[in-house]
Amino acid sequence: MASEVLPELLDAVRRFVDKRLVPLEAQVDEADEVPADVVDDMKALGLFGLSIPEEYGGLGLGMEDEARVAMEFGRTSPAFRSVFGSTVGIGSQGIVMDGSEAQKRAYLPRLARGELISSFCLTEPEAGSDAASLRTRARREGAVYVLDGTKRYITNADKADVFTVMARTADTPKPADGVTAFIVDAATPGLKIGRPERKMGQRGAHVCDVVFDGCRVPADRVIGAEGKGFRTAMKVLDRGRLHIAAVCVGTAGRLVREMRRYALERRQFGKPIADFQLVQAMIADSETERYAARALVLEAARQRDTGAGVTKEAAMAKYFASEMVGRVADRAVQVFGGAGYIADYGIERFYRDVRLFRLYEGTSQIQQLVIAREVLKDPDA
Numbered sequence: 345m346a347s348e349v350l351p352e353l354l355d356a357v358r359r360f361v362d363k364r365l366v367p368l369e370a371q372v373d374e375a376d377e378v379p380a381d382v383v384d385d386m387k388a389l390g391l392f393g394l395s396i397p398e399e400y401g402g403l404g405l406g407m408e409d410e411a412r413v414a415m416e417f418g419r420t421s422p423a424f425r426s427v428f429g430s431t432v433g434i435g436s437q438g439i440v441m442d443g444s445e446a447q448k449r450a451y452l453p454r455l456a457r458g459e460l461i462s463s464f465c466l467t468e469p470e471a472g473s474d475a476a477s478l479r480t481r482a483r484r485e486g487a488v489y490v491l492d493g494t495k496r497y498i499t500n501a502d503k504a505d506v507f508t509v510m511a512r513t514a515d516t517p518k519p520a521d522g523v524t525a526f527i528v529d530a531a532t533p534g535l536k537i538g539r540p541e542r543k544m545g546q547r548g549a550h551v552c553d554v555v556f557d558g559c560r561v562p563a564d565r566v567i568g569a570e571g572k573g574f575r576t577a578m579k580v581l582d583r584g585r586l587h588i589a590a591v592c593v594g595t596a597g598r599l600v601r602e603m604r605r606y607a608l609e610r611r612q613f614g615k616p617i618a619d620f621q622l623v624q625a626m627i628a629d630s631e632t633e634r635y636a637a638r639a640l641v642l643e644a645a646r647q648r649d650t651g652a653g654v655t656k657e658a659a660m661a662k663y664f665a666s667e668m669v670g671r672v673a674d675r676a677v678q679v680f681g682g683a684g685y686i687a688d689y690g691i692e693r694f695y696r697d698v699r700l701f702r703l704y705e706g707t708s709q710i711q712q713l714v715i716a717r718e719v720l721k722d723p724d725a
């Protein structure tokens with residue numbers, strides 16, 4: 345996408361977020377559902393195709409531009425972003441990065457239009473942080489693979505039309521080398537979706553088990569080659585981590601604005617609480633950290649756009665930004681006092697919502713391990 349049209353897109357997204365989504369935040373939390381007409385509007389804005397190349401009908405944004413859009417979306421409840429997040433991110437990027445031409449033509453245009461929703465199946469009951477130890481099996485039988493196993497906490501599984509599934513095709517000395525990525529249509533016999541889990545936050549975005557029981561997948565649905573799936577998953581996660589980090593920056597910005605508004609309005613001891621330096625310190629620390637995270641995310645995104653490997657940078661951005669927004673949300677509750685704990689003010693909802701960012705697409709501890717691994721193996725570090 346030509347970067348001249350990016351300001352227009354950012355402007356449209358900002359207006360959509362402020363006018364359409366922010367007023368619906370409490371309703372979505374209450375009903376645990378994003379209204380269908382909102383999803384249609386997201387399709388019309390092209391949000392499902394943000395990261396899909398233009399030749400396949402998407403907007404083809406580079407990483408920096410995508411991060412800027414994600415920051416705008418961070419300014420409202422994260423559940424809204426989840427509607428298209430699994431499709432533009434971890435659900436479609438395996439096909440974009442390593443799919444065959446036929447796979448790209450078959451799936452990407454429909455994903456970009458939002459006609460197909462996609463999800464990413466890596467985590468299992470016994471394989472979370474240690475994702476390479478996954479046990480879902482894919483056994484070759486002539487022209488098909490037969491999949492058996494259970495995937496856990498899969499975002500948008502109940503809405504997905506197509507899944508990118510990581511399954512074991514071989515028992516190799518290094519477990520990651522035996523993992524293959526598959527495109528699996530939701531309608532395939534033998535694929536079942538569990539009921540949505542009850543969660544702490546991000547209500548409106550659903551996660552479910554995805555169970556494969558003798559699920560027969562044509563061999564031409566392998567992404568890349570047998571045994572290359574884990575590498576595909578890790579590349580996809582590098583991009584996904586930058587996207588999540590950008591959302592955290594946006595949410596921190598929203599929370600700083602909420603703190604500012606409330607601090608100027610709320611009076612105690614005869615003056616606005618914004619006059620108290622201890623309250624100012626909470627706002628100052630939050631804004632400083634938000635700005636630092638923004639700079640980190642944009643720099644890492646720009647590096648990725650040059651074609652450089654950004655495994656370490658993406659992990660640092662996700663680690664710092666997700667921990668940062670947790671601290672900012674905690675301070676926002678504090679600035680609001682008792683009101684911060686009361687549902688009507690919406691701050692406790694953000695506090696619950698942002699907790700997830702430190703857990704999925706790699707916990708903070710896993711980001712620390714990745715960063716340390718990259719530093720320790722680099723003699724020029």
Ligand SMILES: Cc1cc2nc3c(=O)[nH]c(=O)nc-3n(C[C@H](O)[C@H](O)[C@H](O)COP(=O)(O)OP(=O)(O)OC[C@H]3O[C@@H](n4cnc5c(N)ncnc54)[C@H](O)[C@@H]3O)c2cc1C
Nearest residue numbers: 464465466467472473497498499551703704705706707709
């Ligand atoms: C709402 C939600 C949505 C999700 N969406 C998806 C999705 O769409 N697709 C998907 O595949 N997965 C998804 N996940 C799964 C998510 O990525 C995992 O939950 C996450 O990676 C952590 O795995 P785990 O829950 O098994 O925790 P565990 O791996 O059991 O970790 C438990 C604790 O141990 C720590 N730990 C583990 N190993 C180490 C280590 N070596 N060193 C130090 N500490 C360690 C962890 O950091 C954590 O604190 C989702 C999860 C949630 C909650």
